[in-house]
Amino acid sequence: MKRELLVLAILAMALVGMASAANYMYEKSTVKGVGYRNLEMVISTQYGYEGVKLVEKQSGSGNVILSKIELEAERQLGVNGACDWPTGDYPMDYINFTSEQELEYMPVSYQTGTYDQKWIDKLCVQNYRIGAVLTEMYTHAEHLQKTTEVKTRAYGEALQTDCCTGVLEANINSNVIGVAHIGWMSREPEAEAVVKGRHVEYGRSVEDLTGVFSIEKFIQLWGNSTCGAISVDWLPCL
Numbered sequence: 001m002k003r004e005l006l007v008l009a010i011l012a013m014a015l016v017g018m019a020s021a022a023n024y025m026y027e028k029s030t031v032k033g034v035g036y037r038n039l040e041m042v043i044s045t046q047y048g049y050e051g052v053k054l055v056e057k058q059s060g061s062g063n064v065i066l067s068k069i070e071l072e073a074e075r076q077l078g079v080n081g082a083c084d085w086p087t088g089d090y091p092m093d094y095i096n097f098t099s100e101q102e103l104e105y106m107p108v109s110y111q112t113g114t115y116d117q118k119w120i121d122k123l124c125v126q127n128y129r130i131g132a133v134l135t136e137m138y139t140h141a142e143h144l145q146k147t148t149e150v151k152t153r154a155y156g157e158a159l160q161t162d163c164c165t166g167v168l169e170a171n172i173n174s175n176v177i178g179v180a181h182i183g184w185m186s187r188e189p190e191a192e193a194v195v196k197g198r199h200v201e202y203g204r205s206v207e208d209l210t211g212v213f214s215i216e217k218f219i220q221l222w223g224n225s226t227c228g229a230i231s232v233d234w235l236p237c238l
Helices: 002-019 225-229
Strands: 024-044 052-077 091-105 108-110 113-115 119-127 132-155 166-187 201-222
Touching: 024 108, 052 132, 091 119, 119 166, 132 201
Parallel strands: none
Antiparallel strands: 024 052, 052 091, 052 119, 091 132, 108 113, 119 132, 132 166, 166 201
C-alpha cells in the first residue's frame, strides 16, 4: 500500500512538472497567388496582462506577389542564476517576428461571390514587463510592399538589480499606396506608479500617413540602459 502511494506521488509530481513546462510556438509560411486572403495570428506567452503578446491581422483581395511570415514565441525558465540571456534564475518571455509582404489590390470574383477589399495589414506587439507597445497598420492599401522585423523580451525578477527587465525592438521598411499608421508608447508598468487610475506615460510616437509613401523606422524600447549588454542577439541593420 505504501509503495502504491509512493508511485502515485511520483506521478503527481511528474504531472505538475509537465504542467509548468515552457510553451513554445513556431510558424513559418510562404503564400503566393491571386484572390482573397484573410489572416489572423494571436500569440500570448502568459495569461492576462503579463509577458509579451502579438496580434497580426491581414485581409484583402488581389495579387499576393509574396507573403512570408516567420514567428517564434516561448516562455523560458532560467536555471543557472546568471544575469545574461539565455541563462538565469528567472523566466524569460520572448517573441521573434518577421513579415515580408508584397501585395497589389484588385477585385476578384468567384462562383461563391465577389471579393472587393483593399488590403489591410495590422500588427500590435505588447510587452507588459516594460510597459511598451508597438503598432504598425496599413489600411485602404492599393499597393503594399514591406519588411518588418520585431523582437521583444520580458525578463522575470533577476538576482541582480542592474539586469535588463525587457526589450522591444522593431525595424520597419515599407512602401505603401494607401493609409499608414505607425506608433509606439512607453508607460510605467509598476502598479505603485499609477496616478488617478492610469500608468505614468514616459513617451509616445504616433505617425499617420495617407497617400504614396516610403517609410523606414527603427524603434528601440529598453527596460533600462543595461539592455544593450543582454540584447546581443539583435541583428544590426545594414
